[in-house]
Amino acid sequence: MPAARIIACLDVVGGRVVKGVQFKDHRDIGDIVDHALRYRDEGADELVFYDITASADRRSLDPAWVRRVSAVIDIPFSVAGGIGDIETAARCLGAGADKVSVNSPALVRPGLIAELADAFGRQCVVLGIDSLRASDGRLTVKQYTGRPEATQDTGRETIAWAVEGARLGAGEIVLNCIDRDGVRQGYDLDQLRALVSAVDVPVIASGGAGTLAHFAEAFAAGASGALAASVFHDRRIAIPDLKDYLAEQGLEVRR
Amino acid sequence: MTALAILDLGYGNVDSIRLAFARLGVEAVLTAEPAVAEASERLVLPGVGAAGFAMARLHDRGLVAMLKRRTAPLLGICLGMQMMFESSDEGNTALLGLVHGRVGALDPAPGRPVPHMGWTRIDEARGVGLAAGDYVYFAHSFACDDGPATVARACYGRPIPAAIRHGNLWGAQFHPERSSAAGARFLQAFLGA
Numbered sequence: 001m002p003a004a005r006i007i008a009c010l011d012v013v014g015g016r017v018v019k020g021v022q023f024k025d026h027r028d029i030g031d032i033v034d035h036a037l038r039y040r041d042e043g044a045d046e047l048v049f050y051d052i053t054a055s056a057d058r059r060s061l062d063p064a065w066v067r068r069v070s071a072v073i074d075i076p077f078s079v080a081g082g083i084g085d086i087e088t089a090a091r092c093l094g095a096g097a098d099k100v101s102v103n104s105p106a107l108v109r110p111g112l113i114a115e116l117a118d119a120f121g122r123q124c125v126v127l128g129i130d131s132l133r134a135s136d137g138r139l140t141v142k143q144y145t146g147r148p149e150a151t152q153d154t155g156r157e158t159i160a161w162a163v164e165g166a167r168l169g170a171g172e173i174v175l176n177c178i179d180r181d182g183v184r185q186g187y188d189l190d191q192l193r194a195l196v197s198a199v200d201v202p203v204i205a206s207g208g209a210g211t212l213a214h215f216a217e218a219f220a221a222g223a224s225g226a227l228a229a230s231v232f233h234d235r236r237i238a239i240p241d242l243k244d245y246l247a248e249q250g251l252e253v254r255r
Numbered sequence: 256m257t258a259l260a261i262l263d264l265g266y267g268n269v270d271s272i273r274l275a276f277a278r279l280g281v282e283a284v285l286t287a288e289p290a291v292a293e294a295s296e297r298l299v300l301p302g303v304g305a306a307g308f309a310m311a312r313l314h315d316r317g318l319v320a321m322l323k324r325r326t327a328p329l330l331g332i333c334l335g336m337q338m339m340f341e342s343s344d345e346g347n348t349a350l351l352g353l354v355h356g357r358v359g360a361l362d363p364a365p366g367r368p369v370p371h372m373g374w375t376r377i378d379e380a381r382g383v384g385l386a387a388g389d390y391v392y393f394a395h396s397f398a399c400d401d402g403p404a405t406v407a408r409a410c411y412g413r414p415i416p417a418a419i420r421h422g423n424l425w426g427a428q429f430h431p432e433r434s435s436a437a438g439a440r441f442l443q444a445f446l447g448a
Contacts, residue, residue: 001366001411002373003390040435045374070271074278076392076433093303096271098394098433121304121334123370123394171370171396200363202372222366224373254374254390 003254004246005225006215006239007046007204008039008232012081013053015065019182019233026052029233036069036077039232042239044075045254048101048174048227050128051081052146055104060088063095070096078126081146084112086119093120101126101174104143107154107161110168117169122201127170130178131158131191139191145178158191159198166199173199174227177207182230184210187218196222212237212245219251259283259446260295264312268432269301272332275432279443289321296327297446302334306343306358306397309334310350322351328423328448333395336419336426340399354421356400364412370396371411375429377437380407383418383425384444389437391417391429398428 010017010032017035018026029035032049039047049069051061061081069077076098083089084105092100100120106112106127116125130142132153139158144150154161162173175195177188187205196203202224209215209228218226231237243253259276263269263285276283283299284291292298300322302309313319322329331339338350343358350358363369374390385391385407398415401408404426407418418441419426425445431438 002371002375002393005373067270071274074275074433074435074438076394076430093268094270096268096274098268098271098430119304119308121396123372123396124303171394172372200368201370202368224368252376 001252002224003045004219004251005045005204006043006242007048007225007227008044008239009048009050009206009227009229010035011050011052011229012061012065013051015062018052019230032065033068033072036073039239040073040075043243043255044239046075046225047073047077049077049079050101051079054082054146056144056147056150058082060084061092063091066092066095066097080126080128084109086115089116089120093124099124099126099172101128103128103130106165107141107143107156110164113165113168113170117171122169122171125170126172126174127162127165128174128176129158129162129165130176132178133188133191142178159194162195163198166201170201172202172204174204174206180208183208184231186210186214187221187226189217189221192218192221192223210236212242215242216246216249216251219246257284257291257295259297259299260292261285261299261301262292262318263287264301264309264316268303272299272301272432275438275442279439279446281446287316289317292318293321293325297448298325298327298329300329300331300335300338302332302338304334305345306334306337306348306350307346309338310348313338319351323353326423328425328445330425330427330445332427332432333430336428337397337399339424339426343397345397353424354404354419354426356402356404358397358399360397361395361411367412370394371415375409375411377407377409377417380418382406382444383420384440385418385437391431391434391437393429395428
């Protein structure tokens with residue numbers, strides 16, 4: 001079986017890495033290549049770059065920074081941000097991204113997922129889902145979360161959308177629990193378990209990691225990978241320490 | 256004569272393979288010209304996407320006969336390795352038939368999602384720069400039959416040929432360009448072939 005995958009997420013605006021809390025108040029934290037190399041050297045298994053304002057600004061991400069990352073990185077990385085057609089996805093993959101992640105454009109036009117899977121294979125197609133747990137426990141999908149003023153409820157139910165996305169050809173699902181983002185209270189494990197049992201593609205947990213134990217919990221809930229941003233950026237958790245801890249918990253890790 | 260050429264079929268991650276060789280100090284030529292590819296000392300056949308689509312590209316560009324008669328080192332990566340086999344369950348596609356065996360779909364099971372995605376341990380290996388215990392990066396929904404050509408083996412519900420050797424042929428089901436130091440050792444071994 002694959003090792004428990006530790007994924008560092010970098011939010012990108014204008015080719016720079018930024019970090020916000022609950023998708024708001026972004027600050028510049030440095031150059032994209034410097035961050036990519038830092039995480040590669042620390043032992044991250046995979047990187048994800050989200051151009052977080054692309055969809056809300058009605059544009060696609062710039063392949064120039066994808067190429068800069070690809071030139072220096074020897075671990076897999078995916079990119080996301082306004083990828084709404086085959087041509088844009090082809091530019092990202094051609095620039096060196098291993099996977100493209102779609103979110104808002106797929107909500108507007110679900111057929112996009114099937115088109116991408118047909119053209120590039122489902123292993124290249126990641127469906128990102130921004131899920132919000134309402135006070136009554138209902139899980140719904142949000143879109144255009146990159147800009148608070150543009151964020152909309154889609155009326156879709158999270159698990160149903162994930163099942164449809166996998167059926168259409170998504171080869172992996174990243175579950176972003178947006179009410180957990182950046183607040184370090186742990187992943188939404190109930191939601192994660194429900195999703196893992198509903199689809200037969202890999203599921204990546206995202207949103208809420210704050211302690212070493214949170215990562216172990218996500219893998220115990222069936223996640224193939226655990227994604228985090230702030231705890232890695234702020235150096236609250238060092239990836240080598242995290243992998244030592246996961247190994248002590250009996251999980252297989254790549255070191 | 257070109258030392259290293261990579262077949263550029265107009266799709267996928269050709270440039271990341273070129274960059275992986277560049278990190279080893281070897282500049283590769285990207286080409287779709289049968290004559291240029293044929294004259295290369297070492298040739299790489301990359302591949303992403305569906306088997307039928309990729310085979311159609313090889314036929315359209317007149318590359319099939321050249322690949323079949325090639326005696327110099329040829330490396331297939333991911334779908335590129337699968338295309339060396341006889342046929343694929345993916346769309347019941349006829350492949351190049353350079354290596355005996357079929358390409359079959361991976362079956363998902365609880366706790367074993369498909370695609371097989373991530374860093375999986377090599378259980379046994381001989382030559383090709385890999386050793387048991389190395390982790391390499393996989394991203395695939397189909398896998399080749401495990402047979403005498405297998406030189407590195409992983410397991411995902413069933414034995415998965417991670418790398419093959421057969422005469423002048425080299426294959427990697429994993430992505431050496433994204434497999435860190437182990438991937439670099441594999442590419443270095445191919446350069447020494």
